[in-house]
Amino acid sequence: MKIQIIIDGRMVQVEQGTMIIEAAGKAGIVVPTLCHHEAIKPYGSCRLCIVEVVQNKQHRLVTSCNSPVDNGGMEVFTDTAGVRRIRRSIIELLLARCPDVPVLQTMARQMGIESSRLKKKNDKQCILCGLCVRFCEEVVGVAAIGLANRGTEREVATPFKTGSAVCVGCGSCSYICPTGCIEMVPDKLDPRLRSLTMGSLSLPSCNNNLQCDSCTTDQEFLDEMKLAVSEFRNLAEKTPS
Ligand code: SF4
Ligand code: SF4
Ligand code: FES
Structure with a gap:
């Protein structure tokens, strides 16, 4: 069954049960991810894909890769100040673990982070995205x-x-x-x-x-x-x- 959902003010029609991240993609909205790939089941480990959902006047934060849309008047915001703050904290944490990983450095720059405020813990390369x-x-x-x-x-x-x-x-x-x-x-x-x-x-x-x-x-x-x-x-x- 097709349902309509509003994401960042854009109306998009998708099958019920579609994950929010896919619905956003259909609306031309890119949600940052590090552990999502359409060929495999969602895992929800990196938390970068977090978005704000408003439904029944309730606001909540969900990971969009493993949260399905539903037809109960759901509205999604992918780029609020709160969402950006959480994403920045996640990238800072990952950078503290893996300071030399280019994809993290690029994402950090795009989020306006020059360097992690957190102490560099080691020089690992694995972000445990699975x-x-x-x-x-x-x-x-x-x-x-x-x-x-x-x-x-x-x-x-x-x-x-x-x-x-x-x-x-x-x-x-x-x-x-x-x-x-x-x-x-x-x-x-x-x-x-x-x-x-x-x-x-x-x-x-x-x-x-x-x-x-x-x-x-x-x-x-x-x-x-x-x-x-x-x-x-x-x-x-x-x-x-
Ligand atoms: S090695 Fe680590 S960073 Fe690379 S895909 Fe596997 S879990 Fe992710
Ligand atoms: S661990 Fe071996 S079988 Fe599995 S994806 Fe890597 S190379 Fe392929
Ligand atoms: S893409 Fe990693 S938690 Fe959703």
Whole structure:
């Protein structure tokens, strides 16, 4: 069933149950994100996509990637002073964790942040958005990596941090990662092959010896992923201030 919703003063018609972020996109409004991708289920980890919803005279803040529109007279505001303040705090927190990540630096500049007021805690590159983990599970279908540990020790890893028996070396996790945290590098033992590294963790090389030209599945998959990731990065760069 189609319903109408007003977003930033623009009327848009979408199917009931559409996530607010998608409805905003349909109205030509870009909501900043770091953990959303249309090919996988919403996860709601980065909180950057926060918007203000007014319904029955009640105001509330919701994450737009995992909050559906409904037909109860909902109005959405994606760029209020309160929303911008929260987004700035989120970026500052992320910058304190990952000060050298270009996508965060770009978003910070677009939000008018010169540098994080918070003390730099470390030089990690992983923002724990979970995109790589979810892509590996939902799109590649192997679940070779997961988010392990708690608190400051939380990280992306294979089970028991050993080489994965199920990783197919497709490189999707590397393509989808918004921060460049997962790298594809020449295999130490055979430079013709590709290895994936996440910090100290190495994943096995491609089973097909990276003969991508002769592997139609891999080639189609990589083309699709490159396109998806470049769209994702373009979207991040267009984040409104
Ligand atoms: S390279 Fe391995 S860990 Fe990365 S998405 Fe592909 S199967 Fe998953
Ligand atoms: S490795 Fe990259 S994609 Fe995976 S959780 Fe960290 S930042 Fe996100
Ligand atoms: S995009 Fe919604 S929480 Fe990250």
